[in-house]
Amino acid sequence: MSNEWPTVRLGDYVDSNLGKMLDAQKNKGVPRPYLGNSNVRWGSFDINDLALMKFEEGEEERYGIRDGDLIVCEGGEPGRCAVWREQAPDMKIQKALHRIRPKDDLNNYYLFYWFMLAGRAGWLEPFFTGTTIKHLTGRALNELKVPLPPIKEQCAIAHILGTLDDKIELNRKQNETLEAMARALFKAWFVDFEPVRAKLEGRWQRGQSLPGLPAHLYDLFPDQFVESELGEIPEGWRVLAFGDVALQGKGTVSPTLQPEETFTHYSLPAFDAGQVPAIELGESIKSNKTPVPDGAVLVSKLNPHIPRIWLVGDAGSRAVCSTEFIVWTPKAPASSAFVYCLSSSFEFNSAMQQLVTGTSNSHQRVKPEQLREIRVIAAEGEVIEAFARMAKSPMDQILQNSQQSRSLAQLRDTLLPKLISGELRVSSIKQDALP
Numbered sequence: 001m002s003n004e005w006p007t008v009r010l011g012d013y014v015d016s017n018l019g020k021m022l023d024a025q026k027n028k029g030v031p032r033p034y035l036g037n038s039n040v041r042w043g044s045f046d047i048n049d050l051a052l053m054k055f056e057e058g059e060e061e062r063y064g065i066r067d068g069d070l071i072v073c074e075g076g077e078p079g080r081c082a083v084w085r086e087q088a089p090d091m092k093i094q095k096a097l098h099r100i101r102p103k104d105d106l107n108n109y110y111l112f113y114w115f116m117l118a119g120r121a122g123w124l125e126p127f128f129t130g131t132t133i134k135h136l137t138g139r140a141l142n143e144l145k146v147p148l149p150p151i152k153e154q155c156a157i158a159h160i161l162g163t164l165d166d167k168i169e170l171n172r173k174q175n176e177t178l179e180a181m182a183r184a185l186f187k188a189w190f191v192d193f194e195p196v197r198a199k200l201e202g203r204w205q206r207g208q209s210l211p212g213l214p215a216h217l218y219d220l221f222p223d224q225f226v227e228s229e230l231g232e233i234p235e236g237w238r239v240l241a242f243g244d245v246a247l248q249g250k251g252t253v254s255p256t257l258q259p260e261e262t263f264t265h266y267s268l269p270a271f272d273a274g275q276v277p278a279i280e281l282g283e284s285i286k287s288n289k290t291p292v293p294d295g296a297v298l299v300s301k302l303n304p305h306i307p308r309i310w311l312v313g314d315a316g317s318r319a320v321c322s323t324e325f326i327v328w329t330p331k332a333p334a335s336s337a338f339v340y341c342l343s344s345s346f347e348f349n350s351a352m353q354q355l356v357t358g359t360s361n362s363h364q365r366v367k368p369e370q371l372r373e374i375r376v377i378a379a380e381g382e383v384i385e386a387f388a389r390m391a392k393s394p395m396d397q398i399l400q401n402s403q404q405s406r407s408l409a410q411l412r413d414t415l416l417p418k419l420i421s422g423e424l425r426v427s428s429i430k431q432d433a434l435p
Contacts, residue, residue: 004422005149011142013106018074018138019093020063022053029056033088035065037076037096042116042273043165044082045071055092063092063099070100070108072115077269078128078136079119083108098141105151109158114146117416147420156426157419164412171401172274178394178401179344185212185390186341190377196234199223212390220383230375237379242348243372246339249296249327252288253320259283264316266292268300268324271308275402276409277316289320290327295336298325299343301366304352311340313399316406326368333381335388337395342376351375 019034020027031052039046055063065071065084072081074096081100084091093099102108118124127140149157188194195213198204200223209215222235230239255263265278265285292298292315300308302324310325313336321327330339342348351374356364378384418424 005147007145008148009142010144010146013103013146013148014111015101015103016138016141017062017099019095019097019099020053020055020059021095027054029054029059032060032090032092034063034092034094035071035097036094037073040071040073040080040082040097042080042082042269043112044169044273045084045087046272047088050088053092053094060092065091065093065099066101068101068108070102070111070115072098072100072136072141074098074137075133075135077119078134079115079124081112081115083112098136098138100141106146106148107151107154107158109162110149110154111146113158113161113416114420117420118144121417147422149422153426160419160426160429161412161416164408164415168274168276168405168408168412171405175275175398175401178398181394182337182391182398183341183344186338186345186387188212189383189387190342190379191345191347193225193234195221196223196225200225217386220380220386228377230377233377234379237377239375240378241372242342242374242376245331245334245342245376245378246297246328247331248368248372249290249293249329251291253291253318254288255280255282255285255318255320257282258318261318263289264292264319265289266298266310266312266319266321266325268302268308268322271300271310274405275310276405277319279316279410279413285320288323290323290325292319292321292327293329295329297328297330297336297339297343299328299371300324301326301368301371303364304349304356304366305364307344307349309340309344311336311395311398311402313402326371333384335384337388337391338384340395341391348374348376 032055033050034053035045036051039050067084067086069084070081071084071093072079076096100111102111124136127136127144128134129137129140195204195217198210198213199221204210204213204218206218207215224235225232226235228239233239259282261282263280263282263285265280267278270276270278292312294312294315296312296315298310298312298321328339328343330336352366352371355366355370357367358364415424419426
């Protein structure tokens with residue numbers, strides 16, 4: 001690190017507190033929602049399905065969090081953090097988390113970006129305790145050494161980096177909307193069989209267009225159902241194994257054998273942080289990975305109750321993924337869009353959850369060979385090709401947004417160490433070059 005800025009002891013510039021111990025037998029008071037380790041991601045929070053814990057009146061302030069507090073993981077991935085922006089009222093924290101409240105001389109978002117850099121650079125590791133499960137104790141947290149620019153420069157650094165992250169987040173939200181459009185079309189055609197029902201019930205006539213059903217598609221769909229192992233399906237359609245629709249990608253890559261080469265790394269943390277793959281040197285990727293081709297769909301075999309389905313598009317240079325992902329490429333006439341929507345569907349995910357092994361909710365997995373055998377409904381090839389054409393516009397926009405987010409993340413990651421160290425000053429960055 002550069003010595004451009006003075007380095008200070010973090011504990012002298014923040015008020016911090018560890019959350020409350022979870023003990024259903026001993027805890028008393030009013031039930032309140034609380035954040036645990038799994039709710040904190042880099043730069044954001046997952047507040048779906050929050051649990052409740054009882055807090056007494058005297059504990060409300062001690063374990064409560066306010067707008068602007070930095071919430072830092074004590075274990076799991078120690079140092080992972082995000083700034084709380086009142087995403088939900090009366091929120092508390094459990095013992096797996098630190099609540100950090102910076103004093104006037106330290107900007108909360110600057111400190112967040114320092115933690116992001118410190119985690120990647122390995123600066124936090126000397127402060128961890130534990131051999132197999134790492135922890136960042138409150139005492140160790142206070143002893144962290146943080147470069148401290150003037151507060152005005154801190155705010156400017158946080159603004160530059162935050163502008164890039166805001167655009168990445170905007171792309172992510174837009175992609176959620178576009179994905180919902182594509183999935184709704186898939187569900188209408190291949191789950192609810194709406195075109196077939198519309199013909200059968202006389203609601204769709206030749207030459208007539210309905211929402212999502214242009215007139216020229218009329219002859220592609222049957223007007224009758226037949227029985228199958230999965231219940232009624234459209235006449236002429238088939239029940240196949242998922243492995244008949246998509247090909248499992250195999251092979252192994254050892255990035256550490258190419259320590260100076262740059263890899264595009266699709267990992268579970270990268271997915272959870274916004275579905276932007278990390279650009280990393282081979283020396284920093286410690287375990288074997290699976291190669292990722294263009295147009296792949298990545299399906300996480302870990303904890304399928306938390307669906308992680310990644311549409312890749314242009315995979316990037318030397319693309320690899322965690323072995324917790326299973327790599328799939330479409331078999332004709334299926335497209336990447338079809339495989340993505342199929343593997344994202346409620347029905348497919350429900351089938352995955354029936355196949356899990358492992359007793360712990362945090363370490364349940366599905367075997368690839370089991371995934372290949374999941375029974376799916378396959379339409380005639382012309383119907384699948386028509387779906388690909390109908391879904392092309394939203395799916396192309398998703399991939400375009402994802403590519404832009406990848407470029408923005410690379411720019412952020414390039415600027416991050418230079419701005420934090422003082423090697424690069426905000427005043428030297430052309431503001432019009434930012435989104």
